[in-house]
Amino acid sequence: MAHSQSNRFKKAEDHPDVSYLKSDAVGKVLSKALGQLYKHQPSNPLHFLGNWLINYASLTKNKEISKKKAEETIRLKQKYENAIQDMIKQQEKSAEEAAKKFQKENDFRTKIESTLDVDDLLTEFANHLKEELDCTGVYIGILEKIKRPITDLDGEFAHVDDSAPDHIRYIAASAGHEFMIDKTLKEDEGEITYSIWKEEEAEVDKPESEDGDHEKVVEKKAKFAYVPDVVNNPKIKFFDVPKLGAYFATPLTYKSCLSESSFDTAVDDALDCRRRRADQELEREKKSEDNKTYREGEENPEEEEKVWEDIQEAPYVTTDIKLVVCVDTMGKDCEISEEKRNYVIQWVEFFKSQWERAEDESLRHDVSVYMKQHDLDLQNLQDKQGEWVENERVAIDERLADLEAGASEETKELETAIVLLNLYRDRLLEKYVVDQFYSYKEFKFLKYSRVIQLVLYYFGVPKAQIVEPGTNRLNWKLAKKALNDDFLNTLKHINPCGPKPPKPPAYAMTKKLQNDLSNISFDDVQHYSFPLSLLYSFLDQLLKVRILDVSNRRRDYNNKQEERENAIKLAEELAEKRKNALLDAKERHEKDEENLEEGVEKTPFNEAEFLAEFDERESNQVVEIPPEVVPDEDGDIGWDE
Template sequence: MDYLTQDEVGGIVAKGLAALYLERPQFPIDYLAKWLLTYSELLKKQKTREERQHVKETKIKEFKVLTEQLAYLQEESLRLENLQKEKHEQFLESIKQAKYHDEFLGDVFCDYVAKRFRVNTYVCELDFPKKEIDLNQEDDENAHINLEGTKLLTYIYADQNSKFLVGQTLLPETGVTYDALKEPQPDENGEVVQTNGIYVEDVVKEPRIVYHKWPKLGAYNAIPLIYQSCLYEQSFDQGIEQRSQYLILKENQDKERSAKEAEFEERLESEDPAIIEQEKQAYLASLEPLLEPSFAQQKKEYVFCIDTLGQDRQIPENHRTEILDLVNLLIKQWELQEIQSMKADVELQLHYQSNLGAPFKEILENWALEEEQYIDSHSEKLAEFKENEKLLSYETDCLRLERLREKLSDKEFIQPLLNLSNCRIIKFNTIIQAGLYLIGANKIDINLPDTNRLNIRKLVLDENLIQQIVAYNHKGPKPEPQYKWCYVDRVQKRVEKIEQEQVDAYNLILGRLLKFLQLTCKLRKLDIEIRRENIANKRKQIEQLKEEASKLLEQKEQALKEHKEQLSPEELEEFNQEEWEVNFDSEHPMPEIPENPADEIDDDYIIEPPQQ
């Protein structure tokens, strides 16, 4: 019964019977059967319409969702595109703002290009081959360079995935990378066509490709990175000279122009202003413009390398073009930044020279006079050593050193030296390096890696550093172990090679520091010699006292023997030998023999024994 009472059965039959009742057809059974068939078709159509409507509504909902997702994706894509564009603009700006473009090339540039274009990047430099050196034995700043060898390409920078290449070299004319640095040759028509490097779209088809690990499929692009560097001492010296001449010419021209303009102004009172103005403009037009001198330059050659090894794909042309543009921008900004740095260094040096107030030799003469007056003020102290020429010279030089220390402890006095702290070119920086060695600095901490060259980028040239150097005490034993390069005799050899007058002409305070180091090393050696001589003299005196004591004992025994021989047997029995010895000792006192002095350890200076 439950089945028949369902709407899908009983309900529909009831509707059919109701229709049958209303219509009262002639053939009720046929009518009811047709009605049920018709009703069934209507239900099917209605269900189909409902299903279609449901599908339609579902599609509309899905479309709305997809539209929203598409809008979000487009918005996100635009955001990421803008973010990437912003990062790229920041990267371009960082190229312009970089202070040290060589460090920027290794620390930032390689990784950025590698990530942006999904490639491997690395840089090789064309230079003389490097060689390992023993830092304990070598002090020459060029000891790590084989200047007699042929220049090689050495990998110096790489992205994070290619660090294994750093330090490896390419033998001369090996591989295709050297071709990127070759001068372009004229074609059949005699025209020289500039190239943008070497591109190999399929490395397996190029037999000259060098694989540093194992062969892989992909493409290779080598872009020449050649720039003109002006940051070296010869360029600095030439820049000082040319800039000085330029300023003199400019000053003379300005004076001449001012005098001529004053003359024109004076003539305005009695002559036609139009004619005067015409003559004035003609005069100004006739003046040749003075061009600021450029700096001497030397070529630095690198190759920026890109590959897709392991990806089995080419490097699209638009990517190669964009990377080439980035490399050229780096070259341009590198050269520009070096020129700006050199200008700043030259201007600082000229400013220093103009503020001296007198020729540097005249200033040195005044300082020498002050030094002699300082020594004269201690004449009473020096009078004690007049009988010993070596000690007199030693004590006199100690006073000179004391005077130098006083001056170098004055911040205002050493300011011209401290002003060099931000310079890219610091001439005679081996003086500062020698001072650092003197106070025990480790080469690894202050020099460029695996070299004897001072890393002036890491150098903190401030008052504290100078005070540490001038606080060095050359007197007394120094038993503490030292690095071999910190031995005073090695420091002395370094500073003795430096021309004092050249340093004074560059920077008087640096010249005072050089003199301080030279004098300190000299006095350190003398101090060791004098102390060793004193110990030797004390030991000699002790030996002499021992000989005197031995002779006195022999004399005592002989005197006792002679005295006993002079006594009669009766007197000999009553003779008090102990009393006699006391009287003898009081008349002939035994010398006091001090303890033998111990050797003093000086583990900072190797004094070669005198030749036999």
């Protein structure tokens, strides 16, 4: 009851039509209109009311439009500000990327400029170009003569064939193109690539002359090769599956001065310059002394103002080394823009100049250090030779005096050789010699490095670790790595005497090493390097001791084998003699028994007694056969050697 009574006072909800009329869009507007109508009380209320509503609607619409415009303006302004911010961020990002790229390029340039091993950076150079160009691959080849096939028994220059045609051998490649390493390209296969070394003539303006005329002159410039579509060019050789893309090749030809002839010429020139500077200095001193002989205030009638020559070393002798830098976009099906091609050419020119700079500095260092060490070498050799001869004589006499009386000449020869070997080892291991020898690790080029190569072979270093591919020639850059503490330790403790069963490769057999060493002039090595000559003497003596030791042990084996064979032969002859004597004795006994008179008792032949009597005779003593002899295993020297 109470509930129904409370509902009586609850406000009833408006009818939807009433709600519509009471809304702001209708009721509020009409209220305002009626208010204005009351306020102005026009003569024509309906006309006034209609115009007011029309005007009100227009104002409302304009407000909406203005509001939307304002909102749109704000939105566009915000959009513009966002775009500006995005552009600033993009510019900052681009600037940052450009800075990073510039820094990366600058760092790589600095790395190249600060090293003497520019050739070690070829692979890094290829990767740098690939990344900057966004291409498929970059690979670098060298133009060289086709090598003659060789064996392990051939000499270090057996691969050289001056009459052989050229080919390109690829020696460096960017990531993903490692399969190109050691691939080769002959001229008939790569006509386009080989064309980069064929010069073309081009007319250029000669600098303006005094009379203002320009003259056309002809210059020769190297070409580059560019193929925008490799698939449709039949002259392109593919090392992999043919793919759509472009190909670009440019020459990298630098002047190399790291060769024996360049080194010798540079040393001769340095010595000549040193001599001329010394003569010039003596002439200066003489002229100065002559001037002092005149009294103060008097003029020397012979005195003239002399211009002294500035004596400088001549440029190094060089050889052109031709390489090619190749770029392709195979698989990306896009061309290589002129901008990118120019980028490659600029980098190649920079790399070439730095390579020449590095070799020039390296040779300058090598010649300078060699000149200083050479003077010390001559002094050391002069100081030590007499002392060494006396040391050798005393050491040999002491060793021979310790040998048992009646020692064979072969034993004396071996012991003498061992004494000399130990003396040579001690000389080689003196600190100043080791230091001087290891200083050659800083050399880019070393003459007579073949001596080191033979030592490394005897020490068991595999050929593949220290020679240039396809040759028997030492790669000094690789060989340097083997001159470490292990090398020095082996030098200290190696013993050439005794059995050595393992058979080394053909190039490291002892007699082969001895023969190869004999082809190197000791006098030339000694003139070039004191430490290297000591190493030569040590290796030569090491091989001699090894051969003498093996020869003596094999001679001893042969003697023992012959002694055993003779003993076996004598034993067989004695057994045959014993057998025949027994048969003869039996035959005589039987005949004697047959000749006995009847009735005389026959006696049996006593074989044991006869044999005992036979063996007791001095001439029939049992021959002792020495035990079987087993030869030592020496794999480094064949029995036929």
